[in-house]
Amino acid sequence: MLFDGTQIGTLELKNRIVRSATAEMMADDIGVPLPQLIDTYRELARGGVGLIITGHMFVHPSGKAHPSMTGICSDDHILGLKRLADAVHAEGGAIAAQINHGGRQVRGSLVDDPIAPSAHEAPPPRASAREMTMDEIEILIDAYAQASRRAKEAGFDAVQIHAAHGYLVSQFLSPIANGRFDGWGGTFEKRTRFFRRIIAAVREQVGCDFPVFAKLGIRDESEDGLSLDDGVAIVSELRDWGLDAVEISGGLAETGTFNIVGDIGPGENEATFRPWAQAASKATELPIILVGGMRSLDVMEDVLQSGDAQLISMCRPLICEPDLPRRLQQGIQTAASCVSKNRCWPGKGEIGISCKCSGVIRKATSS
Numbered sequence: 001m002l003f004d005g006t007q008i009g010t011l012e013l014k015n016r017i018v019r020s021a022t023a024e025m026m027a028d029d030i031g032v033p034l035p036q037l038i039d040t041y042r043e044l045a046r047g048g049v050g051l052i053i054t055g056h057m058f059v060h061p062s063g064k065a066h067p068s069m070t071g072i073c074s075d076d077h078i079l080g081l082k083r084l085a086d087a088v089h090a091e092g093g094a095i096a097a098q099i100n101h102g103g104r105q106v107r108g109s110l111v112d113d114p115i116a117p118s119a120h121e122a123p124p125p126r127a128s129a130r131e132m133t134m135d136e137i138e139i140l141i142d143a144y145a146q147a148s149r150r151a152k153e154a155g156f157d158a159v160q161i162h163a164a165h166g167y168l169v170s171q172f173l174s175p176i177a178n179g180r181f182d183g184w185g186g187t188f189e190k191r192t193r194f195f196r197r198i199i200a201a202v203r204e205q206v207g208c209d210f211p212v213f214a215k216l217g218i219r220d221e222s223e224d225g226l227s228l229d230d231g232v233a234i235v236s237e238l239r240d241w242g243l244d245a246v247e248i249s250g251g252l253a254e255t256g257t258f259n260i261v262g263d264i265g266p267g268e269n270e271a272t273f274r275p276w277a278q279a280a281s282k283a284t285e286l287p288i289i290l291v292g293g294m295r296s297l298d299v300m301e302d303v304l305q306s307g308d309a310q311l312i313s314m315c316r317p318l319i320c321e322p323d324l325p326r327r328l329q330q331g332i333q334t335a336a337s338c339v340s341k342n343r344c345w346p347g348k349g350e351i352g353i354s355c356k357c358s359g360v361i362r363k364a365t366s367s
């Protein structure tokens with residue numbers, strides 16, 4: 001099934017392999033993509049992946065999570081983003097823009113006055129944040145909507161709202177990060193309001209035919225955090241709220257119970273979040289995209305055949321081998337070479353992610 005076509009809303013995809021959002025750290029100081037980002041996307045599209053989701057892009061200057069992050073907060077960003085979309089389309093690929101705001105998970109050195117649902121103290125390089133005002137909430141809802149308009153104008157095929165990993169939407173959903181007692185926090189209804197309002201505002205900008213989906217942190221993996229029951233309840237509403245699909249992830253970056261699990265190999269700790277996808281798939285008819293530890297063809301096929309998910313999403317394997325989908329399809333490999341040692345991030349003085357694990361060595365000897 002992996003190489004059968006499928007759809008996300010009106011978007012037709014040539015196969016079911018998704019490149020999960022991956023912060024490439026290849027933009028200049030104001031967030032304009034550098035040429036190496038365009039090359040990265042061209043290579044991924046050539047490698048046969050069905051859908052590329054960009055690294056998270058900041059919708060407002062107050063939401064810049066780390067240096068060299070791509071921006072989508074100004075119309076001045078549209079031209080650079082169009083170059084990305086054009087490069088992917090020229091290779092017959094499809095591309096979705098992941099839109100995000102870091103909230104309290106920004107670097108203090110990048111954002112003067114960090115904001116979050118509730119005030120939060122954190123040691124550097126993380127930022128201490130103050131509670132957002134009602135006006136700021138409205139401004140940011142509009143920022144997500146304007147970012148989605150820019151993505152559409154730049155020629156992207158879809159928008160993914162980042163609602164996972166402890167960033168702003170995830171902060172509103174999570175009882176740990178959202179301690180508000182007004183209309184934006186407390187009950188399930190109030191904690192989900194920010195997310196619902198963003199989806200509605202995005203829909204208003206892009207129309208009902210443009211594919212819009214989310215990456216959802218379905219649970220926080222922390223006792224006082226978002227529970228799986230709450231996460232599944234959110235999934236069950238997403239279609240009515242206006243989404244076309246949902247990618248299932250979880251965990252808050254800042255608590256260390258993170259979504260980027262180490263030491264995964266073919267047959268070892270694969271499909272980390274499969275039980276959560278199973279729970280989600282029972283709650284919705286939306287296509288489920290499963291990310292996290294997807295490594296071998298057998299496991300991917302089993303997930304699809306069982307109906308636990310309709311699409312398979314990968315991050316680190318495609319940093320290591322951007323042409324992995326083609327290699328799997330042609331039978332050159334039956335599994336990713338990625339060994340999940342988490343050495344993808346730039347070292348001192350470097351720009352951009354790259355694979356620094358033994359996976360690259362294995363790839364050089366495997367073809």
Ligand SMILES: Cc1cc2nc3c(=O)[nH]c(=O)nc-3n(C[C@H](O)[C@H](O)[C@H](O)COP(=O)(O)O)c2cc1C
Binds near residue numbers: 056314
């Ligand atoms: C270098 C790197 C950058 C990432 N950037 C993002 C991002 O921008 N947005 C996002 O939703 N997840 C991001 N993630 C998480 C991945 O999309 C994915 O959920 C996680 O790595 C698990 O999938 P994997 O086992 O296939 O790597 C990133 C992960 C890595 C390793």
